[in-house]
Amino acid sequence: MQRTQFGTMACSIARTLDVIGEPWSPLILRDVYVGMTRFEQIQQDLGISRKVLAERLKRLVGNGVLERREYSDRPPRHEYVLTAKGTELCDLLLVMVRWGDRWTAGEAGPPVLYRHHACGEISHVEPHCSVCGEPMHATDLDLVPGPGQAV
Amino acid sequence: MQRTQFGTMACSIARTLDVIGEPWSPLILRDVYVGMTRFEQIQQDLGISRKVLAERLKRLVGNGVLERREYSDRPPRHEYVLTAKGTELCDLLLVMVRWGDRWTAGEAGPPVLYRHHACGEISHVEPHCSVCGEPMHATDLDLVPGPGQAV
DNA sequence: ACACAAGGGTTCCCTCAGGGAACGGAGTGC
């Protein structure tokens, strides 16, 4: 039997997991986000198996999250850069960072801080409502069936 | 050799993945969030192997994300409920939903919609800056070394 | 009294994916 396929479920969480749910994928995305765009760099930074890294990169490119771009003709060298789709996924990473900082950082505090360009302050992300702009948490919501609901 | 341990890395993303990064864990969390709190319910809803579900629940309880609560003495019956730590993790799910709705929903549209209690409107989460309140995306940030930085 | 069902797991076996290391190939520098 195959491992379960998340991509075909009628659930946006499952479909998002289909793209970045495999082990290492979010960390690869993080590396590309912070500027480690080459195979060798990512492999050494994460200590990931070369085999798995090659698989993940191929899948992330196939899903339109990363783009494989040639940055040198001779010798042929490639780097991986974020697409628009991939850049928006990084917002998800920021939310993971926020939760990890709050609940797993321990005594030492967060390993990395984030300075917001708009205000110049060290801050973190907070989920807000796209309509009224007020804070919006999982407890503030009612779920309503949507158009793409499964039969 | 062991699989790589994410929990010991000096990275809040990796440490968050250590808690909900395993296959199925986010979907289990979603089920508990929407009110499917019993082993049998979750197993049938997800189609997950009973073995894996038992492992995941044990780990989520061990990490303080879920709590195993007895809701019937005779016969002994248990349900899984979100802790504060787990409830905050659900905010992460909402961000996954948002990305999945935007990039993977296709023609049919989102399978589920969310109504915000505060304003009563159907909306979605948007990351904002905790300091200035303006929208905050991955491209609007500078990274600064924090106190818990690795040596 | 007895069979049967339900909830909540545990155990067993099989396959497949991750880890590690070795190999390869295109190009460049000496």
Next chain:
DNA sequence: GCACTCCGTTCCCTGAGGGAACCCTTGTGT
């Protein structure tokens, strides 16, 4: 010609996921 770098691919081994069967406790129908 030889070493070196970047970017993978191939090999084998182990361990994790899938599926089905089994187990234990209590409740229920007859």
